[in-house]
Amino acid sequence: MAKTPIKRSQNILNTLEKKTGKNFQQWTDILKKSGLKDRKGQIEWLKIKHALGSEQAKQISALICNGSSEYSDNDELRKHFEGEKDFQKAVFDKIITEVKKWGPYTVTTNKTYLSLFHQYQFAILKTTKNGLVIGVPHAAVKTARSKEFMPVKNLGSEKITHKIVLYDESEVTDHIIRVLKASYEKSK
Structure with missing residues (x-):
């Protein structure tokens, strides 16, 4: 059975450290230090500079910009x-x-x-x-x-x-x- 968007979002956050070597808080600090404010720029920067996957980059950026998951319903x-x-x-x-x-x-x-x-x-x-x-x-x-x-x-x-x-x-x-x-x- 396919995962719902919310479950995918939770899975990305729960496995972030295992897959990237950094936990969510560390990625938050890195992204904030970049000075980038718009989501599109943040996502591209995370993908290019840190080789994150699209979904990982989107989740990190969404939580920082919105304070909630990209998939909040x-x-x-x-x-x-x-x-x-x-x-x-x-x-x-x-x-x-x-x-x-x-x-x-x-x-x-x-x-x-x-x-x-x-x-x-x-x-x-x-x-x-x-x-x-x-x-x-x-x-x-x-x-x-x-x-x-x-x-x-x-x-x-x-x-x-x-x-x-x-x-x-x-x-x-x-x-x-x-x-x-x-x-x-x-x-x-």
């Missing part, structure tokens, strides 16, 4: 916040505003949840009629010394072991952000 993303779940968009936006400050990331959509990736998945966001569920690995909860996140099973990924439910953007506290950042940093 905005229609699928919007579906998560339709109807009685629309109030959760403000919570999501506040979380993404913080994540953007940390560096490159990707939001991928699934029918039932959203995945946040750095080099690996670091969080799951699931819209429910009762609030936005944030799922993270145990290591992030432990690092941030959080007692707010509760153990959970079957949230969408084996490694996601703890969750919290937020109802309003005012509940996106510094403590919640610390847990997410710990998870982001551990996904390197």
Whole structure:
């Protein structure tokens, strides 16, 4: 079965270091030092100067220019916040505003949840009629010394072991952000 564009994108990011000898953060630093601002120029430069494949170059450039994967599916993303779940968009936006400050990331959509990736998945966001569920690995909860996140099973990924439910953007506290950042940093 052929991979979806989102799965191809994730695969490119997950295998970048193995195939090129440099991880995503190293490629980000190299590209930023080049001073190139437009995507087309960045892609060509990465292909010519560093012999990257087209898809690798496109993914690196897309994440740096847009802060999200080239294959982000905005229609699928919007579906998560339709109807009685629309109030959760403000919570999501506040979380993404913080994540953007940390560096490159990707939001991928699934029918039932959203995945946040750095080099690996670091969080799951699931819209429910009762609030936005944030799922993270145990290591992030432990690092941030959080007692707010509760153990959970079957949230969408084996490694996601703890969750919290937020109802309003005012509940996106510094403590919640610390847990997410710990998870982001551990996904390197």
